[in-house]
Amino acid sequence: MDNDINILLVSASPRRYGAVGFVEKFIIELGKEVEKININAINVYEYNIQPCLGCVSDDIKFCVLPCIIDDDMRNLYNIVLKSDGFIFVTPIYWYNVPGPLKNFIDRLTVLENAIFIEGRSKVEGKVAGFIAVGNDTGALAVIQNLMAIMNSFGITIPPWALAYHESEEDPVYNEKFVLDIANVLRCVVLMVKLLKGKIYHVEYWYRADTDYISTTMKIARRVYDMLLDEIN
Amino acid sequence: MDNDINILLVSASPRRYGAVGFVEKFIIELGKEVEKININAINVYEYNIQPCLGCVSDDIKFCVLPCIIDDDMRNLYNIVLKSDGFIFVTPIYWYNVPGPLKNFIDRLTVLENAIFIEGRSKVEGKVAGFIAVGNDTGALAVIQNLMAIMNSFGITIPPWALAYHESEEDPVYNEKFVLDIANVLRCVVLMVKLLKGKIYHVEYWYRADTDYISTTMKIARRVYDMLLDEIN
Amino acid sequence: MDNDINILLVSASPRRYGAVGFVEKFIIELGKEVEKININAINVYEYNIQPCLGCVSDDIKFCVLPCIIDDDMRNLYNIVLKSDGFIFVTPIYWYNVPGPLKNFIDRLTVLENAIFIEGRSKVEGKVAGFIAVGNDTGALAVIQNLMAIMNSFGITIPPWALAYHESEEDPVYNEKFVLDIANVLRCVVLMVKLLKGKIYHVEYWYRADTDYISTTMKIARRVYDMLLDEIN
Amino acid sequence: MDNDINILLVSASPRRYGAVGFVEKFIIELGKEVEKININAINVYEYNIQPCLGCVSDDIKFCVLPCIIDDDMRNLYNIVLKSDGFIFVTPIYWYNVPGPLKNFIDRLTVLENAIFIEGRSKVEGKVAGFIAVGNDTGALAVIQNLMAIMNSFGITIPPWALAYHESEEDPVYNEKFVLDIANVLRCVVLMVKLLKGKIYHVEYWYRADTDYISTTMKIARRVYDMLLDEIN
Numbered sequence: 037m038d039n040d041i042n043i044l045l046v047s048a049s050p051r052r053y054g055a056v057g058f059v060e061k062f063i064i065e066l067g068k069e070v071e072k073i074n075i076n077a078i079n080v081y082e083y084n085i086q087p088c089l090g091c092v093s094d095d096i097k098f099c100v101l102p103c104i105i106d107d108d109m110r111n112l113y114n115i116v117l118k119s120d121g122f123i124f125v126t127p128i129y130w131y132n133v134p135g136p137l138k139n140f141i142d143r144l145t146v147l148e149n150a151i152f153i154e155g156r157s158k159v160e161g162k163v164a165g166f167i168a169v170g171n172d173t174g175a176l177a178v179i180q181n182l183m184a185i186m187n188s189f190g191i192t193i194p195p196w197a198l199a200y201h202e203s204e205e206d207p208v209y210n211e212k213f214v215l216d217i218a219n220v221l222r223c224v225v226l227m228v229k230l231l232k233g234k235i236y237h238v239e240y241w242y243r244a245d246t247d248y249i250s251t252t253m254k255i256a257r258r259v260y261d262m263l264l265d266e267i268n
Numbered sequence: 269m270d271n272d273i274n275i276l277l278v279s280a281s282p283r284r285y286g287a288v289g290f291v292e293k294f295i296i297e298l299g300k301e302v303e304k305i306n307i308n309a310i311n312v313y314e315y316n317i318q319p320c321l322g323c324v325s326d327d328i329k330f331c332v333l334p335c336i337i338d339d340d341m342r343n344l345y346n347i348v349l350k351s352d353g354f355i356f357v358t359p360i361y362w363y364n365v366p367g368p369l370k371n372f373i374d375r376l377t378v379l380e381n382a383i384f385i386e387g388r389s390k391v392e393g394k395v396a397g398f399i400a401v402g403n404d405t406g407a408l409a410v411i412q413n414l415m416a417i418m419n420s421f422g423i424t425i426p427p428w429a430l431a432y433h434e435s436e437e438d439p440v441y442n443e444k445f446v447l448d449i450a451n452v453l454r455c456v457v458l459m460v461k462l463l464k465g466k467i468y469h470v471e472y473w474y475r476a477d478t479d480y481i482s483t484t485m486k487i488a489r490r491v492y493d494m495l496l497d498e499i500n
Numbered sequence: 501m502d503n504d505i506n507i508l509l510v511s512a513s514p515r516r517y518g519a520v521g522f523v524e525k526f527i528i529e530l531g532k533e534v535e536k537i538n539i540n541a542i543n544v545y546e547y548n549i550q551p552c553l554g555c556v557s558d559d560i561k562f563c564v565l566p567c568i569i570d571d572d573m574r575n576l577y578n579i580v581l582k583s584d585g586f587i588f589v590t591p592i593y594w595y596n597v598p599g600p601l602k603n604f605i606d607r608l609t610v611l612e613n614a615i616f617i618e619g620r621s622k623v624e625g626k627v628a629g630f631i632a633v634g635n636d637t638g639a640l641a642v643i644q645n646l647m648a649i650m651n652s653f654g655i656t657i658p659p660w661a662l663a664y665h666e667s668e669e670d671p672v673y674n675e676k677f678v679l680d681i682a683n684v685l686r687c688v689v690l691m692v693k694l695l696k697g698k699i700y701h702v703e704y705w706y707r708a709d710t711d712y713i714s715t716t717m718k719i720a721r722r723v724y725d726m727l728l729d730e731i732n
Numbered sequence: 733m734d735n736d737i738n739i740l741l742v743s744a745s746p747r748r749y750g751a752v753g754f755v756e757k758f759i760i761e762l763g764k765e766v767e768k769i770n771i772n773a774i775n776v777y778e779y780n781i782q783p784c785l786g787c788v789s790d791d792i793k794f795c796v797l798p799c800i801i802d803d804d805m806r807n808l809y810n811i812v813l814k815s816d817g818f819i820f821v822t823p824i825y826w827y828n829v830p831g832p833l834k835n836f837i838d839r840l841t842v843l844e845n846a847i848f849i850e851g852r853s854k855v856e857g858k859v860a861g862f863i864a865v866g867n868d869t870g871a872l873a874v875i876q877n878l879m880a881i882m883n884s885f886g887i888t889i890p891p892w893a894l895a896y897h898e899s900e901e902d903p904v905y906n907e908k909f910v911l912d913i914a915n916v917l918r919c920v921v922l923m924v925k926l927l928k929g930k931i932y933h934v935e936y937w938y939r940a941d942t943d944y945i946s947t948t949m950k951i952a953r954r955v956y957d958m959l960l961d962e963i964n
Contacts, residue, residue: 050321081319087368089282090359093403129374130417131640132364136319139367151938160937161891171325173664175920176595177416177640180407180880184872184894186363189877192923193889198880200637202666207930227888229469236929240854241886242847307578383706390658391782392705404551405896408827408873411649416640416662419647422706424691425657427625432869434898459656468697473624474654515787551777552831553746554823558868591786594881596828599835600783608827635789641877648873649826 038073041265043221044119045077048126048137052079053267055169055207059125059217062259067216071225071253072242075123076115080136083108088142092149099149101158109143116147120228121163122191123221124182128170128202131177141185160190163227165197165220169207175200194227195241196220208260211253217250219243272304273460275453278357279307284497287401287439290356291449294491298450301487303457307355309346310329312372315340320374324381331381333390341375350380352460353395354423355453356414360402360434363409368386373417380421392422396457397429397452401439407432426459427473428452440492443485450484451455451475502537503694507685508583509541512590512601516543517731518670519633523589523681525722530682531718535689539578540549541585544604547572552606556613563597563613565622573607580611584692585627585657588646592634592666595641605649612653624654627691629684632670639664658691660684661707672724675717682716683707734769737924738754739799740815741773744822744833749839749858749963751865751903755821755913762908764916765951767921771819772811776832779927784838788845795845797854805839812843815889816858816924818887819917820878824866824898827873854884859923861893861916865903871896891937894914904956907949914948915924 044171052072058078084107091098102110116122126133133141140175143175147158149214164186168175187193201207208214219242229235277295281288299307316339318324323330334342349355357367365373379390396418396482410429419425431448433439440446451474461467505530510528513520521690524541531539548571568572580586590597597605610620628650632639643662651657663680665671673680693699741759745752756773768916780803787812788792798806812818822829829837843854860882864871875894883889895912897903904910925931 048320049496051325054322054325087282087313087366090286090361090366093286093359127325128422129320129322129370130377131644132370132413132417133328134319134322134374135367136369137362138361138370142361142366145362151940154934155940156937161934173637173666174640175329176638176880177413177644180595180641180876181364181413183879183883183889184409184876185364187889187891187893188362190891192399192891193879193883195883195886195888198881202637230926231934233932236932238857238927240852242853244847244851339648363876383708386659387708388704389706393702405869405898406872408648408870409876410875412644412827414653415647415657416644419659419661424659425647425651427651427654427656429651434869462694463702465700468700470621470625470695474621476615476619514783515789518786518789527769545783551826551830552744554750554825557747557750557823564937591837593786594841594884596834596877596881598783598786600829601829601831603835604823604927605829606830609826641880645873645877645950647826651829652826669932679851 041225042074043067043073043075043123044115045075045123045125046140047077047079048081048134049079049082051154052138053263055201056125056127058207058260058263059167059169061263062217062256063123063221065255065259066221066252070218070251071221073225075204078112078115080140082239083112085136085139085143089094092145096149096152099146101145101146102151103143113147116144116156119162120232121224123167123194123224125167126178128168128174128178128237131174140212144189157190161192163192163194163224163231165224167199167217167220169201171204173202175202185261194223194226195222206260208256214253214256215244215249273305273457274301275305275307275353275456276347277307277355277357278372279309279311280313280366281311282313285495287433288357290439291399291401292494294449294488295453297491298453298484302450302483303453305449305457306322312368315332315344317341317368317371317375319371320377321415322468324377328384332385333378333380335375335378345379348376349390351394353456355399355456357399358410360400360406360410363406365410372434373403376421389422393424393463394423394428395456395463399431399449399452399458399483401433403436405434407434410426412466424459424463426455430454436472438492440488445478446485447476447481505537505639505689506583507531507537507539507585507587508579509539509587509589509686510604510679511541511543512598513543514545517727519665520589520591522671522724522727523631523633525727526681526720527534529686529719529723530716534682534715535685542576542579544600547576549560549573549600549603549607551603551611556609560613560616563610564609564617567607567610574695577611580608581622583626584696585688587629587631587688589631590642592632592638592642595638597642608653621654625656625695627656627658627688627695629688631663631681635666635668637666639666656691658687660687670724672720678715678717678720682732737769737921738815739771739817739819739920740771740811741771741819741821742836743773743775744777744830745775746777748934749959752823753896754903754956754959755865756865757959758913758952759819759917761951761955762948766914766947769921774808774811776836779808781805781832781835781839783835784841788841792845792848795842796849797842798926799842800837809896809918812840813854815858816928817920819861819863819920821863822874824864824870825869831872840885853886854898854915857888857927859888859920859927861920863895863913863916864868866896867900870899871898873885888923890919892919902956904952910949910952911945
């Protein structure tokens with residue numbers, strides 16, 4: 037295990053046994069078995085995250101750490117700051133993220149706003165990937181919005197940083213999606229390694245070779261079976 | 269006053285004295301003085317609106333009135349159902365609405381989902397307009413998303429249903445914005461009247477004649493002065 | 501046939517035998533058999549439509565009819581002006597419309613810009629619906645953008661004005677899509693009738709009753725079979 | 733001059749003397765004086781770039797180099813392939829790019845589609861930044877869409893890869909915009925250097941120190957004065 041690579045999986049799911057829950061567990065397993073890293077995971081629905089109060093509009097200097105609101109973000113800020121990369125896993129609620137994930141993102145303003153206080157965004161140079169799942173369309177409307185937001189925070193978006201599943205079918209059966217998830221994690225990790233000087237070159241980013249497909253599909257199916265067992 | 273036209277102003281502002289607060293009060297005054305209607309206003313920040321739990325993904329039949337969550341939405345649903353039209357007034361938080369407004373929208377799913385239960389969306393045919401204000405860009409990213417969401421609920425979008433202000437300057441000084449706000453309300457009201465059979469024809473929608481500009485600017489300045497007095 | 505209702509179908513397809521072609525022919529048939537109207541159809545790929553030159557940025561007064569560019573738009577402007585409603589049928593090219601459709605839209609600026617010349621947009625109060633088809637995701641990113649653009653022209657968006665198909669499967673097999681297409685046309689036509697004073701009330705907008713499903717599916721299958729015959 | 737860093741500036745402007753033209757010339761000067769690189773620039777309006785015909789929907793294998801269409805893209809593909817990074821500079825035409833830029837992007841599909849032919853996108857790992865200018869709003873709607881498209885091609889988006897100017901005022905007077913443009917170029921170049929193994933570490937990405945502001949503003953004003961001279 038490479039304990040020097042800190043990836044934070046930020047999911048938003050009121051239904052842990054659903055598609056978002058599957059993706060979350062799949063990524064954690066991919067971390068262990070393929071990328072050889074431990075992945076830290078938080079589900080924004082399980083924390084008390086109050087809405088941003090927009091103090092920055094009163095005076096840009098009001099928006100500093102610790103945020104004026106005393107809730108679970110105080111702890112989550114530390115987790116975010118320690119992380120090198122993020123994977124957002126969101127359900128598609130009306131072509132957009134659900135409210136609790138938006139609250140989490142809005143509250144990150146205090147980290148970005150450091151650029152106006154100390155001259156540098158506290159998340160500058162970190163890396164992010166984006167995964168959206170839903171029964172119906174809207175993934176790209178969600179993902180394009182998240183990309184622009186994160187990039188405005190000073191965050192790097194590595195190649196192939198997006199994956200989506202828009203169907204009522206269980207995501208494990210969507211092989212393109214399974215492979216894309218693995219590659220989102222792979223590309224985020226590669227970019228983190230590059231930025232930390234742990235590697236100096238990336239030969240290729242997206243992997244679609246038979247070995248990789250077979251390994252990732254096997255993990256996906258095992259995670260899915262475990263989840264089925266848990267529900268039954 | 270025409271008490272047969274029910275317009276609900278849905279704002280989302282943690283800072284009542286800011287730009288959203290101005291727009292809200294301005295619209296209420298426009299209602300009284302120009303459109304001769306009373307406007308009902310709610311600020312989603314002042315209610316207990318819990319996040320949607322996505323029950324619809326478990327079984328589409330689970331998402332029925334009253335929503336499984338017992339919070340202020342129980343009362344707000346009645347207000348929404350009684351309304352003929354909506355004006356959304358939102359701050360721009362990272363090219364998107366703030367979390368509390370997204371929670372409110374997600375919770376409206378129970379009204380739209382009636383199409384799968386009873387064969388008809390409970391908000392079908394209602395009318396909506398959209399106003400976004402911020403210190404920086406992003407208004408159109410917000411508004412285009414809201415339009416597609418509301419239209420997917422079965423809601424009508426009348427001509428010129430959008431207005432935006434993206435500047436640190438007080439919105440009262442943005443004459444284009446002031447005029448656009450008045451026209452958003454005007455067009456929402458005209459469409460409601462048309463759909464309710466109270467008028468049979470709209471000669472023109474957007475008004476930019478001298479009288480109209482002068483009347484609406486006068487109201488805007490008076491509202492602004494009142495707000496300044498309140499703050500000081 | 502009601503010759504007083506002019507609906508213009510604007511499609512954008514380099515491949516007439518593909519999904520866009522199917523949707524186009526299906527809507528024309530729905531017009532005849534269900535709505536009892538003739539639908540005028542243009543495919544922007546079959547016209548010489550040069551890109552907008554942005555004269556409006558030099559001087560807002562430069563952008564007047566006839567546009568400075570002498571190409572097929574000169575004729576198309578007349579067709580647009582005579583139309584009461586539009587149905588846009590676009591393929592999804594990278595979460596957006598293809599270039600030729602964007603050129604067509606940009607060139608419509610001359611009609612909208614009349615608001616600054618004569619005080620009124622020449623397309624104000626017309627009605628539009630939006631249909632996007634592709635092998636992959638992106639429909640909502642496309643449709644939300646088109647909605648905001650058209651509404652900024654002063655165009656009305658009736659309830660349920662969107663339909664999409666994101667799959668390699670032939671669209672005729674997507675019953676939800678087939679029904680949504682029929683309802684996009686239905687709602688555009690109803691709104692045009694309301695705005696023209698031909699009806700005073702709409703009892704319900706979206707139809708999903710057995711008769712309607714059966715009628716529209718039958719037409720869809722017949723159109724599909726005809727297209728298969730043409731290809732073979 | 734570091735001749736090993738190839739940045740391609742892709743602009744889309746029918747009006748060379750306008751805001752896009754200023755940004756283009758400013759970036760070329762920043763390249764020479766600040767980044768010590770030569771920047772290659774193309775304006776899509778000056779080339780014959782026919783619309784994509786969507787062959788990929790007939791058979792994914794049909795979309796290969798050289799594209800079936802024999803036009804200026806044949807040459808532009810080589811320029812794109814030789815480039816390590818791209819800066820897109822686009823006007824905002826109705827919350828979107830103008831048609832000619834969309835045609836250029838759609839035609840790049842042949843490079844991305846190599847992933848299905850040879851197992852790898854021909855633009856994988858390249859870097860992109862995005863600049864949008866207009867008299868009115870819409871920049872973020874444009875930029876978020878471009879980011880998602882380019883990332884789906886396998887392209888890296890470095891920190892702070894966006895800049896926008898939404899005003900009728902000449903962009904040289906928007907100091908935030910001038911600084912953001914310089915940082916878009918800076919971050920694209922830093923990421924290219926990192927990916928090519930020319931540097932192993934980036935101390936900080938966004939620069940807002942007095943020296944940098946003063947240098948970049950000086951260049952911006954000189955470029956602006958030169959353009960004024962050319963017009964007069």
